[in-house]
Amino acid sequence: MENPLHPRKVKIIKLEKMSGNFSLFRLKPVGEKLSVNKDGLFFNPGQFVLAGAWGYGEAPFGLASSPFELDFVEIGVRKVGGVTAALHRLQEGDEMTLRGPYGNGYPVGFFEGKDVVMATGGCGIPPIAALIEYIIARRERFGRVYLLYGALTPKDLLFRERYERWEKSIKVILTVDKPLPGWNGHVGLVSELVKDIEIESANTVAAMCGPGPMARALENIFRPLGIADRRIFVSEERKMSCGIGKCQHCTTGEKYVCTDGPVFYYDQVQGNWD
Amino acid sequence: MPKVISQSDIPNLLDHLKKTYDVFGPRKKGQEIIFDKVEEQDKVLLNYHTTLLPPKIYFLPPEEELFKVTNGRVQENEIQEPFIVFGISLKDLAAIAQLDQIMGKKTADAFYLNRRKLSTLVGISETEVGVPPGGDLILEKVSDREYQALALTAKGRKIASLEFFKDKEIVGKARPQESRTKLDEMILDSELIAKAVEWSRENYSPIWERLGKTCLGCGICTYVCPLCYCTSTEDKTSFDRSVCARCRKWDACTLPGFAKISGGHNFRPDQKERYFNWFYHKFVRAYKEFGQVQCVACHRCQKYCPAGINIEKVLEEIIVAFQKAQPVRKF
Numbered sequence: 260m261e262n263p264l265h266p267r268k269v270k271i272i273k274l275e276k277m278s279g280n281f282s283l284f285r286l287k288p289v290g291e292k293l294s295v296n297k298d299g300l301f302f303n304p305g306q307f308v309l310a311g312a313w314g315y316g317e318a319p320f321g322l323a324s325s326p327f328e329l330d331f332v333e334i335g336v337r338k339v340g341g342v343t344a345a346l347h348r349l350q351e352g353d354e355m356t357l358r359g360p361y362g363n364g365y366p367v368g369f370f371e372g373k374d375v376v377m378a379t380g381g382c383g384i385p386p387i388a389a390l391i392e393y394i395i396a397r398r399e400r401f402g403r404v405y406l407l408y409g410a411l412t413p414k415d416l417l418f419r420e421r422y423e424r425w426e427k428s429i430k431v432i433l434t435v436d437k438p439l440p441g442w443n444g445h446v447g448l449v450s451e452l453v454k455d456i457e458i459e460s461a462n463t464v465a466a467m468c469g470p471g472p473m474a475r476a477l478e479n480i481f482r483p484l485g486i487a488d489r490r491i492f493v494s495e496e497r498k499m500s501c502g503i504g505k506c507q508h509c510t511t512g513e514k515y516v517c518t519d520g521p522v523f524y525y526d527q528v529q530g531n532w533d
Numbered sequence: 534m535p536k537v538i539s540q541s542d543i544p545n546l547l548d549h550l551k552k553t554y555d556v557f558g559p560r561k562k563g564q565e566i567i568f569d570k571v572e573e574q575d576k577v578l579l580n581y582h583t584t585l586l587p588p589k590i591y592f593l594p595p596e597e598e599l600f601k602v603t604n605g606r607v608q609e610n611e612i613q614e615p616f617i618v619f620g621i622s623l624k625d626l627a628a629i630a631q632l633d634q635i636m637g638k639k640t641a642d643a644f645y646l647n648r649r650k651l652s653t654l655v656g657i658s659e660t661e662v663g664v665p666p667g668g669d670l671i672l673e674k675v676s677d678r679e680y681q682a683l684a685l686t687a688k689g690r691k692i693a694s695l696e697f698f699k700d701k702e703i704v705g706k707a708r709p710q711e712s713r714t715k716l717d718e719m720i721l722d723s724e725l726i727a728k729a730v731e732w733s734r735e736n737y738s739p740i741w742e743r744l745g746k747t748c749l750g751c752g753i754c755t756y757v758c759p760l761c762y763c764t765s766t767e768d769k770t771s772f773d774r775s776v777c778a779r780c781r782k783w784d785a786c787t788l789p790g791f792a793k794i795s796g797g798h799n800f801r802p803d804q805k806e807r808y809f810n811w812f813y814h815k816f817v818r819a820y821k822e823f824g825q826v827q828c829v830a831c832h833r834c835q836k837y838c839p840a841g842i843n844i845e846k847v848l849e850e851i852i853v854a855f856q857k858a859q860p861v862r863k864f
Contacts, residue, residue, distance in 0.1 A: 262643040262644075264642075264643065264644070265600070265609055266600075268607075312776050313602045313768065313779070314602075314768050314770040314774065314777040316766065316767045316768045316779070317766065317779075318795065335570060337795075339796040339797075340795035340796075341794075343795060366750075420762060438620075474864045495793060497792070497800065498791075498792060498793065498795075500764075500766055501642075501764070501766070503640040504640065505635070505636065505642055505764070506763060506765070507762075507763045507786055507814060508763070508765070508784075508791065508792065510810075510814070511800070513817065513822075532806070533801050533806060
């Protein structure tokens with residue numbers, strides 16, 4: 260039996276600093292290739308991996324690359340703890356460990372034929388970036404597609420070099436809390452961008468990912484847009500450790516974020532006591 | 534015909550088993566009874582109440598190196614030697630049977646399963662066994678100096694076929710029944726406990742406020758519990774950095790940082806939430822996931838709680854309050 264906790268060896272083939280404490284790591288498997296799922300993809304957008312380095316440990320990361328890409332994967336690493344600080348000391352060519360993908364991901368099949376509104380903030384964007392890549396690759400299968408993305412300052416908006424390409428296929432709406440000189444976009448919370456969105460609410464799905472405050476902001480975005488709770492898909496953030504539903508670190512109510520999630524429809528997790 | 538071993542032959546049996554296997558069993562250490570490697574077979578206790586730590590230590594050790602990396606070469610820690618855990622109580626056997634189900638559920642924990650595959654579990658009971666709760670072989674006391682072998686698996690039959698076991702008709706008095714505690718009775722109704730504990734969070738919250746203040750957040754209740762299995766994994770590196778290991782060790786959901794994520798947000802910031810979560814997992818999430826509460830009424834948690842929390846009384850209070858709050862059905 261293959262041990263699900265045994266990580267594969269990957270090599271950092273590209274490091275891209277996206278903000279002061281956030282870098283995109285491009286990881287290529289060493290030896291064995293990435294396996295594919297039943298759709299012929301390495302992962303489903305919204306799934307996560309446990310990545311790390313020997314001697315430093317593992318941490319959960321949402322996959323940010325295109326799911327169609329089978330040569331490498333990308334994860335966004337924000338320097339916030341012991342493991343991520345250690346990862347930030349690594350350089351191109353260094354080896355890391357990777358296992359997964361884990362969890363369900365966004366139900367992209369269900370999204371087909373519908374308008375899609377994605378909303379996220381700050382460093383919550385990696386899984387949404389993968390979802391955008393998926394949608395763009397199969398653009399004709401989806402209706403109107405919006406990305407609402409907010410960050411503290413324009414410097415904290417991640418994946419900036421992708422916006423131009425994304426905008427050719429979807430509508431990208433950006434906002435910052437604190438503008439810097441030269442910023443011509445919106446200022447204010449993501450939830451204030453609702454007025455710019457034209458959708459057929461009865462046939463719209465919403466996808467979001469983000470830290471706690473962002474999840475609360477959802478009440479102010481998707482509800483006013485008239486999107487049903489069961490069509491709002493939230494990627495939950497927890498301390499996934501084993502990835503296989505055993506260690507209990509990622510539970511929320513009766514659910515395991517690592518195996519039942521990380522993507523839940525809103526009323527599955529709404530009101531969960533933890 | 535039943536296979537029976539005389540009490541005086543048990544040290545000989547252990548001696549024999551020790552030739553081929555590592556054998557672990559209960560013995561006295563200071564004021565406590567612990568599971569330990571059997572060196573002197575006559576020190577193995579046949580009649581005892583509970584050990585300090587449950588036999589889960591042999592399948593989910595307090596700390597284990599999952600992987601070891603030496604100069605870049607990754608080695609998976611896979612123990613090879615078969616071993617026997619001797620003298621397990623019926624309650625601990627029941628707990629292991631549940632742990633097997635938990636760890637074996639897809640996606641299974643390969644380290645746990647490997648240890649279980651290599652292990653043989655020998656239970657022992659002073660009282661009537663009734664429905665065997667698990668294990669490979671159970672020694673059921675049938676007279677003052679004799680135990681009957683109840684072999685449940687091929688591994689158990691192998692031991693029971695050794696010369697120490699004689700074919701013998703069992704005659705005489707009925708065996709004593711195990712005395713049952715309130716907690717034993719309560720855990721028979723998993724559904725009621727699950728409903729009551731879930732109900733209590735909002736409808737009987739003062740108890741959680743109170744317990745949140747009483748609980749010291751030390752984690753002892755989870756370490757001594759035969760059915761707690763929270764773990765954390767972290768790497769260790771040798772001083773010269775040539776060797777590193779990915780280590781998994783017991784964690785406890787009652788410890789402050791258990792649900793804290795990088796960046797500092799804690800999904801259970803107060804002891805009250807963490808203590809409730811301990812109950813919620815055992816009695817609600819477990820019931821929803823496996824149809825059974827994860828408690829075998831061994832009473833270790835209350836025996837070793839330094840704050841004196843008695844979960845039997847806590848559960849009883851919650852269940853009584855829950856039942857009182859149910860509307861009376863009129864026909």
